Amino acid sequence: MSLTKDEIIALLKDETHQQDLFDKADKVRRQYVGDEVHLRGLIEFSNICRNNCLYCGIRRGNAKAVRYRMSEDEVIETARRAVNLGFKTIVMQSGEDMYYDTSRMCRIIEAIKKFDVAITLSIGGRTYEEYKAFRAAGADRYLMRIETTDKALYHKLDPKMSWQHRYECLLTIKELGYELGSGIMVGLPEQSIESIAEDLLFLKEIGVDMAGIGPFIPHPQTPLAKEKGGTLNLSLRTMAIMRLLLPDINIPATTAMESLAPNGRIQALKAGANVVMPNVNEGEYRKLYELYPNKDCTQTAPAHTKSAVVQKILSINRTIGTGYGSHRK
Numbered sequence: 001m002s003l004t005k006d007e008i009i010a011l012l013k014d015e016t017h018q019q020d021l022f023d024k025a026d027k028v029r030r031q032y033v034g035d036e037v038h039l040r041g042l043i044e045f046s047n048i049c050r051n052n053c054l055y056c057g058i059r060r061g062n063a064k065a066v067r068y069r070m071s072e073d074e075v076i077e078t079a080r081r082a083v084n085l086g087f088k089t090i091v092m093q094s095g096e097d098m099y100y101d102t103s104r105m106c107r108i109i110e111a112i113k114k115f116d117v118a119i120t121l122s123i124g125g126r127t128y129e130e131y132k133a134f135r136a137a138g139a140d141r142y143l144m145r146i147e148t149t150d151k152a153l154y155h156k157l158d159p160k161m162s163w164q165h166r167y168e169c170l171l172t173i174k175e176l177g178y179e180l181g182s183g184i185m186v187g188l189p190e191q192s193i194e195s196i197a198e199d200l201l202f203l204k205e206i207g208v209d210m211a212g213i214g215p216f217i218p219h220p221q222t223p224l225a226k227e228k229g230g231t232l233n234l235s236l237r238t239m240a241i242m243r244l245l246l247p248d249i250n251i252p253a254t255t256a257m258e259s260l261a262p263n264g265r266i267q268a269l270k271a272g273a274n275v276v277m278p279n280v281n282e283g284e285y286r287k288l289y290e291l292y293p294n295k296d297c298t299q300t301a302p303a304h305t306k307s308a309v310v311q312k313i314l315s316i317n318r319t320i321g322t323g324y325g326s327h328r329k
């Protein structure tokens with residue numbers, strides 16, 4: 001569906017009639033991608049990061065963060081267990097940790113690929129050669145949010161990072177034949193409604209296969225600790241409009257939404273979302289990837305987390321995806 005920037009702005013601003021928007025997005029979701037909810041097993045394998053984004057709990061400058069990085073064997077073993085729990089996609093996410101160089105990443109990808117799963121990488125900015133090597137090793141998808149298309153705001157949030165570079169990475173990833181996931185945070189300091197509308201049009205323009213949209217949640221050990229953060233409602237409206245603009249893509253009910261309200265994910269699944277990405281880290285590693293506080297399910301084991309999610313999905317008369325859950329165009 002095509003919407004003008006002004007129409008998007010009007011929908012974003014209209015809290016009173018948001019239920020109509022959610023219902024419409026839900027209908028479009030059912031029509032284009034059906035009732036299946038695809039589950040992705042999320043392995044957060046390192047919280048070491050070379051970047052210093054002001055909003056992020058694992059920013060380099062957060063000296064209080066307890067750092068970890070999983071060994072190759074630990075990542076592979078975590079994936080093996082997730083596959084045994086029934087996950088058909090493994091998402092590997094980390095800070096920008098260069099310990100995982102090309103050969104190390106490729107060995108991990110090749111080993112996990114043997115489990116007959118789709119692999120999504122979410123490890124930030126890399127070179128063309130690296131993206132190419134990961135793809136050749138078997139990575140199917142890449143997830144990297146643009147965070148915001150307001151370039152001035154982006155550079156304020158990390159003066160050392162380049163918006164243009166991140167954008168070019170997205171283009172490279174697409175060109176190499178990955179399914180491309182991107183997305184934004186909602187409620188960043190000084191982010192306007194107009195800018196969120198532009199973000200949505202940007203995601204449509206680059207033709208993402210997946211769009212992850214979540215509220216910004218201030219982390220107490222970051223320079224943005226005192227900011228207000230995004231609301232669940234505005235995040236849901238943004239996500240629902242994304243569904244209208246790109247009816248057949250994959251849209252996750254994000255962990256940050258669940259962190260703001262105990263039924264945040266379910267609300268998202270009823271407003272356009274069709275994917276959930278439960279954390280499958282084991283033990284201590286579950287709570288150390290602290291991008292923001294109150295992250296969902298840091299205290300429960302992967303099997304328990306997964307069955308709780310499955311039950312909730314079934315309770316709203318949706319089904320669990322049985323395939324890889326790729327973008328069906």
Ligand code: SAH
Nearest residue numbers: 055056094095096123124145216217291292
């Ligand atoms: N290093 C990878 C992964 C980053 S963490 C990369 O660069 O893509 C994954 C996502 O968490 C980020 O893209 C960001 O959108 C989100 N995130 C980080 N800090 C957050 C916060 N305080 N509140 C909400 N989401 C946050």
